Amino acid sequence: MKDYQTYDNPLIERYASRRMARLWSPQVKFSTWRRLWVALAEAERAMGLNIAEDQIEAMRAAVEAIDFPAAEAYERRFRHDVMAHVHAFGDAAPAARAIIHLGATSCYVTDNTDLILTREAxxxxxxxxxxxxxxxxxxxAKWKDLPCLGYTHFQPAQLVTVGKRATLWCYELVLDLGEVERRLADLRFLGVKGTTGTQASFLALFDGDHAKVRELDSRVAAAFDFDKTYAVSGQTYSRKVDSLTVATLASIAESAHRFGMDLRLLAHEREVEEPFEAEQIGSSAMAYKRNPMRAERMCSLARYVMSQVPGIADTAATQWLERTLDDSAIRRLILPQAFLGIDAVLTLYNNVVPGLVVHPPVTARNIAEHLPFMATENLLMAAVQAGGDRQALHEQIRVHSLAAAASLKAGGGSNDLIDRLRDDPTFPKLDFEGVLDPAQFTGRSSAQVDEFLEAEIEPIRRRYAGRVATTTEVHV
Incomplete structure (x- = not known):
């Protein structure tokens, strides 16, 4: 039953996917601890230590059946979470009580679990x-040919196309994907390193046999599909790994925030809008409103993820010699919540993009308001080629442009610059409509979309062919 008397984490209750929320759950965390204890005992038995198969079987049978109240009671007694769960596991598998956690230190289960969960996340x-x-x-691809106003400083500039603009958003995600792939490729296992990273306890268990200690490290890592362990460590793996991971998540958040912000600006221009459901309410007071709620939420959550970087960076920077415990509480907060936050951001991203609504009549109207000014150089060239005097024509364009701009600022209904030039006897007869075709002002936009899709997107499609589709459910 839901407890309405205590704080609910909105990342869990409102925003993150169920898959990501479950991944960071106590059940997954502590059952992973138990799997690590089983793997350690299996490897130690295989390498000759006095551990019986029935002890390992007892442990395997109790991996998922965690008595959380019992573990919490032990922790209140011992003030030590790992030892609390050692005792709770021993109660569940009494035959194995004597060999659980043999040779290990707390970070064997805590740090290796964090690495396992980080890889999955x-x-x-x-x-x-x-x-x-x-x-x-x-x-x-769908909108690669549709002209629209380009902006610099959010002021009208040369035309682009709707599709070309989308490649800007997409390419930032492509760069982020490269960073995620790099983090996954570089991620390693801590393995069995002992209290200060020297593996002294395991060296004692194996009577000074260094080769056996190295083999034990490799066996346990392989049990969790890691082919490498970190080359050196203290009691913990370097917190630089966490810093790099969270920085990668923050980089994704930066990209998503840029997309969300751009979409909000375009919604104001009424050119492109996020999906809006049939019964969705935009404002409690203004019933006509269609607020870009998803894009706003994306920006808000993205800022939260970006804000996690200083805390995890400070943690990486303040590791005292072989370890300190002041990394514990902050990592319990930042690691899960950075992943939950970026999961929520990307859930929104995947929900919004397939439902984006483009309004070509609006893009055309906005172009019509500004293109006459942008087209004056082309008009000047065409008029000279038709026999006009370049200097006289330039002066008339200047005079009429200023007059048309003044009319617009005074409340004129539309940009009448072309009508003014068409009626000016100084100008030779021109195909004004042909010169003013918006498609003539988008440069290589359409071709750039095709080239981008071929060079950057097709390799990704091939690399991830058959990938299971991700959820796009937005909870609230």
Whole structure:
């Protein structure tokens, strides 16, 4: 039953996917601890230590059946979470009580679990990124030829196309995907390193046999599908790994925030809008409003993820010699919540893009208001080629442009510059409509979309062919 008397974490209750929320759950965390204890005992038995098969069988049978109240009671007694769960596991598998955690230190279970969960969480993030990239690529291809106003300083500039603009958003996600892939490729296992990283306890267990200690490290890592362990460590793996991971998530958040902000600006211009459901309410007071709620939420959550970087960076920077415990509480907060936050952001991204609504009549109207000014150089060249005097024509364009701009600022209904030039006897007869075709002002936009899709997107599609589709459910 839901407890309405205590704080609910909105990342869990409102925003993150169920898959990501479950991944960081106590059940997954502590059952992973138990799997690590089983793997350690299996490897130690295989290498000749006095551990019986029935002890290992007892442990295996109790991996998922965690008595959380019992573990919590032990922790209140011992003030030590790992030892609390050692005792709770021993109660569940009494035959194995004597050999659970043999030779290990707390970070054997805590740090290796964090690495296992980080790998799984990065994989979920990677798949969501691929989904957003593919959706944006499809959108770019669909709208690669539709001209629209380009902006610099959010002031009208040369024309682009709707599809070309989408490639800007997409390429940032492509760069982020490269970073996620790099983090996954570089991620290693801590393995069995002992209290200060020297493996002294395991060296004692194996009577000074260094080769056996190295083999034990490799065996346990292989049990969790890691082919490498970190070359050196203290009691913990370097917190630089966490810093790099969270920085990668923050980089994704930066990209998503840029997309969300751009979409909000375009919604104001009424050119492109996020999906809006049949019964959705935009404002409690203004019933006509269609607020870009998803894009706003994306920006808000993205800022939260970006804000996690200083805390995890400070933690990486303040590791005292072989370890300190002041990294514990902050990592319990930042690691899960950075992943939950970026999961929520990418869930929104994957929900929004397939439902984007483009309004070509609005893009055309906005172009019509500004293109006459932008086209004056082309008009000047065409008029000279038709026999006009370049200097006289330039002066007339200047005079009429200023008059047309003044009329617009005074409340004139539309840009009448072309009508003014058409009626000016100084100008030779021109095909004004042909010179003013918006498609003539978008440069290589359409071709750039095609080239981008071929060079950047097709390799990703091939690399992730058969990928399971990610959820796009938005909870609230």
């Amino acid at each position: 990065l994989t979920l993030v990677r798949d969501q990124l691929v989904g957003a990239i593919e959706a944006l690529a499809d959108f770019a």
